[in-house]
Amino acid sequence: MINRRTDLTSNVVDFCRFLRSHDFRIGSEEEATALRAMSLVTPDDRSRFALALQVALTHNAQQVQQFPELFDQYWKELEKAVDSKTKDSRKKNGKQNGTQQPSFDALKSWLNGQKNNEETETASHSITETLSQKDFSLVPADQLAELVRIIQEVSQALARKLNRRREKSHSAQEFDLKNTLRRNLRRGGELVELVYKRPRRNRVRLVVLADVSKSMDLYSTFLIQFLYAFQSVFRRIETFVFSTQLHHVTADLKQQSFQEALRELSEHTAGWSGGTRIGPSLWTFANDYGRLLNRETLVIILSDGWDTGDPNVLAEAMQRIQQKSCKVIWLNPLAGNPTYQPRTAAMQAVLPYVDVFASAHNIESLKALGKWL
Amino acid sequence: MHNQELERIADLLQSQGYITDPSVTMAVYLSMQLQKPLLIEGPAGVGKTEIAKVMARALDTDLIRLQCYEGLDATHALYEWNYQRQLLHLKMVEAQSTGTTQDLEEEIFGEKFLMKRPLLEAITYPKKPVLLIDEVDRADEEFESFLLEVLSDWQITIPEVGTIKATHIPQVIVTGNRIRELSEALRRRCLYLWIDYPDYEKELAIVRGKVPQINEQLAEQICRFMQELRKLRLEKTPGIAETIDWARALSILHFDHLPKDIVEQTLGVVLKDWKDTRTAQLSLSELYEKTGVVSKFDNL
Numbered sequence: 001m002i003n004r005r006t007d008l009t010s011n012v013v014d015f016c017r018f019l020r021s022h023d024f025r026i027g028s029e030e031e032a033t034a035l036r037a038m039s040l041v042t043p044d045d046r047s048r049f050a051l052a053l054q055v056a057l058t059h060n061a062q063q064v065q066q067f068p069e070l071f072d073q074y075w076k077e078l079e080k081a082v083d084s085k086t087k088d089s090r091k092k093n094g095k096q097n098g099t100q101q102p103s104f105d106a107l108k109s110w111l112n113g114q115k116n117n118e119e120t121e122t123a124s125h126s127i128t129e130t131l132s133q134k135d136f137s138l139v140p141a142d143q144l145a146e147l148v149r150i151i152q153e154v155s156q157a158l159a160r161k162l163n164r165r166r167e168k169s170h171s172a173q174e175f176d177l178k179n180t181l182r183r184n185l186r187r188g189g190e191l192v193e194l195v196y197k198r199p200r201r202n203r204v205r206l207v208v209l210a211d212v213s214k215s216m217d218l219y220s221t222f223l224i225q226f227l228y229a230f231q232s233v234f235r236r237i238e239t240f241v242f243s244t245q246l247h248h249v250t251a252d253l254k255q256q257s258f259q260e261a262l263r264e265l266s267e268h269t270a271g272w273s274g275g276t277r278i279g280p281s282l283w284t285f286a287n288d289y290g291r292l293l294n295r296e297t298l299v300i301i302l303s304d305g306w307d308t309g310d311p312n313v314l315a316e317a318m319q320r321i322q323q324k325s326c327k328v329i330w331l332n333p334l335a336g337n338p339t340y341q342p343r344t345a346a347m348q349a350v351l352p353y354v355d356v357f358a359s360a361h362n363i364e365s366l367k368a369l370g371k372w373l
Numbered sequence: 374m375h376n377q378e379l380e381r382i383a384d385l386l387q388s389q390g391y392i393t394d395p396s397v398t399m400a401v402y403l404s405m406q407l408q409k410p411l412l413i414e415g416p417a418g419v420g421k422t423e424i425a426k427v428m429a430r431a432l433d434t435d436l437i438r439l440q441c442y443e444g445l446d447a448t449h450a451l452y453e454w455n456y457q458r459q460l461l462h463l464k465m466v467e468a469q470s471t472g473t474t475q476d477l478e479e480e481i482f483g484e485k486f487l488m489k490r491p492l493l494e495a496i497t498y499p500k501k502p503v504l505l506i507d508e509v510d511r512a513d514e515e516f517e518s519f520l521l522e523v524l525s526d527w528q529i530t531i532p533e534v535g536t537i538k539a540t541h542i543p544q545v546i547v548t549g550n551r552i553r554e555l556s557e558a559l560r561r562r563c564l565y566l567w568i569d570y571p572d573y574e575k576e577l578a579i580v581r582g583k584v585p586q587i588n589e590q591l592a593e594q595i596c597r598f599m600q601e602l603r604k605l606r607l608e609k610t611p612g613i614a615e616t617i618d619w620a621r622a623l624s625i626l627h628f629d630h631l632p633k634d635i636v637e638q639t640l641g642v643v644l645k646d647w648k649d650t651r652t653a654q655l656s657l658s659e660l661y662e663k664t665g666v667v668s669k670f671d672n673l
Contacts, residue, residue: 025557025561027561029561030561033407033409033564036407037403037406037407040378040402040403040406040407041376041379041399042376045376047395048376048379048395048399051395051396051399052399052403054396054399055396055399055400055403055404055564055565055566056403056564058565058567059557059560059561059565060414060560060565060567061414061415061567063565064565064567171444171446171448171449173446173448190460191460192457192460194456257608
């Protein structure tokens with residue numbers, strides 16, 4: 001009986017290793033949990049055994065889905081191996097240690113620093129990270145939903161950034177002495193009611209201008225998603241897209257579902273994947289929508305700067321925009337490439353009027369946006 | 374022997390009117406045996422919270438609930454001093470002018486003036502309670518890491534009083550709706566259970582259990598209809614609660630089957646989003662066909 005138990009133990013440990021190779025994050029704590037769980041169910045009942053392991057070793061819905069198959073796969077392999085080994089041992093008669101050796105070795109190597117495993121684990125730490133490293137242009141369509149969620153998280157984190165000023169709060173975070181005294185004056189100075197304050201939420205106003213011309217085609221779908229996520233998170237945001245003309249798309253993006261927003265966008269916006277006239281488009285913005293800009297406004301421009309128009313128009317437009325706003329951020333998807341130099345005439349014209357020039361080719365770079373917001 | 378214990382838990386859950394399945398039973402069993410928190414995720418309305426309630430009843434103990442929301446902070450989860458009461462007390466004592474300052478201080482930072490919030494309440498509870506941390510993904514990440522600390526140490530430090538250790542480690546159920554991805558650290562501390570929408574048999578069993586007076590044919594039709602309805606692409610897929618509401622409503626109206634016109638009139642019980650209602654209406658005839666719903670005219 002005890003023999004059987006240890007056998008089972010090493011099998012469970014081995015199974016954990018097997019799961020790790022399938023991107024499950026299982027540390028020694030989970031392993032211990034699994035082993036303790038094992039002692040609570042009879043191993044004869046296969047389905048219960050599987051369930052107990054599942055409860056102990058899975059951490060999210062996706063893993064729950066994968067688990068039964070991996071379980072079957074592993075134990076089938078094991079049965080096969082045991083079968084052949086019992087045949088072997090019958091032949092060699094009494095080389096029992098040999099049966100246990102491999103898994104023991106494996107366990108030992110695992111205990112003495114499994115460098116390889118460690119690496120794969122950090123690399124696949126979570127879906128968030130693998131996706132984060134990806135260039136937008138390489139993301140296949142089936143990861144879209146995931147991407148949108150990550151972007152949403154990123155922009156939520158941005159929205160959560162706090163201000164140094166304080167405002168009134170209902171939770172007891174920081175005591176507001178001044179207002180407490182003032183409030184309780186009418187009670188003869190007895191401090192009955194307490195007033196608290198908290199860091200004021202950032203109230204930045206955002207204006208986003210996105211280039212949707214042909215040269216941006218690879219990225220624009222994702223940038224539109226980014227816009228959509230932004231729009232749903234920030235309340236004070238105005239969004240524009242431009243190719244040859246400028247379009248105000250705030251209202252179109254304010255749809256319940258992303259699909260609907262895309263449909264509205266494509267219905268109302270001509271010139272998707274068309275030519276680029278950055279200069280005139282920005283000029284139109286500076287002139288017609290200048291009222292949107294004030295010292296609290298952050299302007300984000302998403303464009304690769306491939307413009308064939310007159311750089312002077314562009315420069316003038318940019319100057320106006322910068323003067324009126326708090327900060328201008330130019331996100332260029334090409335800047336993700338380390339060899340990239342902003343050499344085009346348009347980029348050269350723009351640079352003096354840009355506070356932050358950054359890349360926007362993957363989520364990592366979009367996350368970095370938080371620094372500037 | 375072990376399996377008997379499992380069966381006993383299944384029976385316990387069953388006896389409280391909770392229709393369970395092997396994975397739920399196993400998760401509850403292990404969570405109780407291993408003294409580990411159980412993290413339950415799944416779509417809205419599949420009975421995640423219900424598990425905690427049923428567990429509390431089955432263990433004959435009390436349920437302490439911490440409902441999470443955005444901006445929830447440690448003070449709301451742990452304790453607060455009843456400041457106004459302390460102040461009044463000071464005033465009264467001042468009037469009598471007895472006792473030393475030190476006595477007084479000890480007095481006003483005593484149990485009487487401490488307002489226990491769910492976590493402290495759970496830790497100091499006289500018997501082992503079930504602690505339900507509901508919709509933990511609504512709270513922000515800071516709170517989550519704070520929670521981790523409490524869940525691993527089972528002690529809370531109040532500067533004025535000292536460290537309070539748990540008298541009994543509570544049975545913890547954590548639920549999430551996947552609004553935000555939970556931290557890996559929290560996931561790893563818990564056992565995990567994913568509950569999906571029930572299949573037809575389970576749903577039927579639940580309806581029978583919750584609405585005992587319901588006509589058999591009606592129950593079957595409602596469940597079949599709901600199963601098909603969930604296959605549509607809806608904004609808010611109806612959960613079990615909706616099925617039960619609907620079954621209860623139709624059973625009160627004394628229907629013994631599901632008539633077409635009534636489906637159309639009462640769809641609002643099940644679908645709470647106008648767009649979903651429209652989607653469902655567009656595919657009603659298909660739904661009828663699949664679920665065997667007939668209008669009274671069809672029989673003629």
